[in-house]
Amino acid sequence: MGRVLTPHDIHAAMTAQKPGVVVRVAVDALGGDRAPEVVVEGALEAAGELLHVLLVGPEDTLRDLLPAGGSPHIEIVPATEKIGSGDEPVGAVRGRPQSSLVVAARLVADGRADAFVSMGNTGAALAAGLLHVHRIKGVLRPALCTLLPAVPLPVVFLDAGANAEVRPESLRQFAILGQVFAQEVLGIDKPSVGLLSIGEEPTKGTQVVIEAHRLMAADPQINFFGNVEGRDLTRHTVDVIVADGFSGNVALKVFEGTARTIVGEIRNAVLGSLRAKIGAAIMAPDLKRIGAALDPEQYGGAYLLGLRRPMIVGHGSSHAQGVANGIRTASRGVTSDLLPAIARRLGAGAE
Amino acid sequence: MGRVLTPHDIHAAMTAQKPGVVVRVAVDALGGDRAPEVVVEGALEAAGELLHVLLVGPEDTLRDLLPAGGSPHIEIVPATEKIGSGDEPVGAVRGRPQSSLVVAARLVADGRADAFVSMGNTGAALAAGLLHVHRIKGVLRPALCTLLPAVPLPVVFLDAGANAEVRPESLRQFAILGQVFAQEVLGIDKPSVGLLSIGEEPTKGTQVVIEAHRLMAADPQINFFGNVEGRDLTRHTVDVIVADGFSGNVALKVFEGTARTIVGEIRNAVLGSLRAKIGAAIMAPDLKRIGAALDPEQYGGAYLLGLRRPMIVGHGSSHAQGVANGIRTASRGVTSDLLPAIARRLGAGAE
Structure with a gap:
């Protein structure tokens, strides 16, 4: 890839998909000020042949928000609880294993999803990342x-x-x-x-x-x-x-x-x-x-950099476009050499 | 004084002069990116019957910049050295007692001036303030x-x-x-x-x-x-x-x-x-x-608050208007109850 030259190039670089590689992104459908509506909207915008979305949240609500008959590239994964933006992160993550955020993080930990996106509580996303997805070996602290x-x-x-x-x-x-x-x-x-x-x-x-x-x-x-x-x-x-x-x-x-x-x-x-x-x-x-x-x-949110899988947290105030860009950014994190390169550079070898 | 209601009120409150009280402000003529020219210009703008300026710097240069015959409310106080914006503050203040900044601070310490203004090195102004003008009793650290x-x-x-x-x-x-x-x-x-x-x-x-x-x-x-x-x-x-x-x-x-x-x-x-x-x-x-x-x-610069006399440091990039407002702000600091009130509130009594 050549050096980026314009904001447009950067947007493309952040969200590009890799031909022939299918990526599965777990999305916290209850995160953000406008959830779940704009999250579903953003998921519909981003999902496609090469980008499957696992939408995590209350099944009935999410089904009602999707087009009749669902979307071929979106799968609903049930989660009943919610972690709010004001909740104390570590306590909420430990205390609510059935929350959409923790279930989404566990999908990544279990290998059912390749990356994670939430527009919700950043501290809770970090706590869930540390607890379930884990740091890349050699990284002291992940950074936003x-x-x-x-x-x-x-x-x-x-x-x-x-x-x-x-x-x-x-x-x-x-x-x-x-x-x-x-x-x-x-x-x-x-x-x-x-x-x-x-x-x-x-x-x-x-x-x-x-x-x-x-x-x-x-x-x-x-x-x-x-x-x-x-x-x-x-x-x-x-x-x-x-x-x-x-x-x-x-x-x-x-x-x-x-x-x-x-x-x-x-x-x-x-x-x-x-x-x-x-x-x-x-x-x-x-x-x-x-x-x-x-x-x-x-640019679709911030990376929690230093975790073993791409985790993206976006602004709570994001609209559908921000959510879609967050999902694309997460997908790009999977197909790029970003995380293996971090593992190599921080001296603890491949994961 | 009533509650301020507009930015214009604030400007007036910051720079108001008190009728009948003559204030003497020492001004570091060599401080700032555009010194000494804009400092002299600002001094000419601010000086008046009730606001005498002690302009500290190289005598001949300053005389050349003032109108022929001088200004009735501006007095030149000679200082031969300069402290630059990149100089290490404490070392410069200790090592250059004949600098315009240190001479200006000493005028305040000696009671020949009531307040101090510089558009130069903030750290050096703070060091000169601590060393020569001293903190109000009870204040741990002055703040900008x-x-x-x-x-x-x-x-x-x-x-x-x-x-x-x-x-x-x-x-x-x-x-x-x-x-x-x-x-x-x-x-x-x-x-x-x-x-x-x-x-x-x-x-x-x-x-x-x-x-x-x-x-x-x-x-x-x-x-x-x-x-x-x-x-x-x-x-x-x-x-x-x-x-x-x-x-x-x-x-x-x-x-x-x-x-x-x-x-x-x-x-x-x-x-x-x-x-x-x-x-x-x-x-x-x-x-x-x-x-x-x-x-x-x-608003004419920032207060080094917590020192025994009003000390104002302005932006190095200030123009004449910024310098003039800094001088007026310093003067206002003298005629207000600001410093005695700090002394009362921080529990160490009057100075």
Whole structure:
């Protein structure tokens, strides 16, 4: 695969299917603010000859939402319980083995599905992944890996919130996870990696970040650029940005909130006056293009990177298109060399 | 003072002068990317009968930049050395006693000036503040306190980067520092305080944040809302947001970078086609208003809150208006009850 050049290429790289290979994706039908309706809609959009969906949730409800007679590429797997977005992750996963999320994770663990998708509770998905799907041998902690819509090209960003506290060695591993992701999924030849801190100098940041900088700089496996700052999230200073899950999650939500506030302000301005309405109507295609470039749904969710099978968690607010892209991204995770490459690079051999 | 209601009110509250009181502000003429030219320009804009500026830097250069015969409200104080934005703060402050920044801080320490302003190295300003101006008794760590242009009203945000690592007790103090700032400078009656974390639940975040949550919730002095998230930076969920200086600095720079990227994308769209140019020309007043609302220069820099005198550090990229607003903000810090109120609230009595 050549180096990706446009956001469109990236979308294609993230969601491409491999000819001749049938992939089975388990989908948590009760995850997300708009479940199960948009999940079923997204599954219908994504499912096909090469992409079978195992839709996990209450049988009758799901059957009613599917077209009469069902869909040839969608199978319903019954699950009666639900884990909500506010539930305490570990307790919920242990206490509700019949929840759609845990049943979906177990389908992957049992080999009945190749990958997992949920728009629900990220912490619970991580807990289910750790408990049932397990880490790749050698990986200390899985990281939540997402694409940030930077200009001109998205940036691979991890950890977006799986680990509130990490050791420097985990940050070093995140650099390798992100680098392999950029290589194997996006086709970037020698991806550069930056470490999120509060100044360019290696001495800036917390003790954990300073030590992680040292480990990354000393690791010949890592094409290390050095520290980057918050403003580099929306530029393309580096291909991959590594952060601890606390400041990473803060950064991601500040990005989303700021984009939403500015777009909202422009919309208010437009509604506020006839003059602006006319101007906005003329500018509409350009504003729409910018809005689309900033839309997190286009890439279909974040990878829980470091688990033995592809696990994708999407925004709770996802629409059908986001769900469909999440399912395609999971499928792509199966047919790419991503997970074997992680296993090779983190020094514990093949699974 | 009544409760502030608009961004315009906030600007007025931040920069108001008190009738009949002459304030002397020491200004580091060599701080910032555009120094000394824009610093002199900003000083000329801000100086007046009630606001005397002590402009600290190379005498001949500054005299050449001032109008022939000087300005009646500006005094040049000679300083031969400079501390650059990349210099290691503590070493530079100790090693360059004749630098414009250190001389300006010493003018405040010696009582020749009432407040300090620099658009230069924030870390060095903090080091000079700690070494020469000193903390208010009872304050563990000063915090960098800034206003974020949220919608509909700005949010008081601290620590924006003075302390990469903090103890929970410092975060509790930051809540009080921010609350007093919102009361005494912005005139907000009972400001609400949120703690930046990665989930609403008190159990979310790092150990330091979880413990700080407990301390804040238990403190009757603090009008504690609970945890807030990255997306609340650009809303007005609370009047004051408290963060550790690492994720606070990351958050601030993500905000600035995202705003700049989106505005840049709109500008590119506008330059890209005649159609969009016409639309943008029609929308121009609205886009300009939104741009102005997001402009960090309108509030004139950040307070190093917790020091015995008002110290303001502004963006290195500030233009003359930002410098002038920084000087006015420093002056307002002198005539308000801000610092005495901090001394009273942090339990160590008057200075």
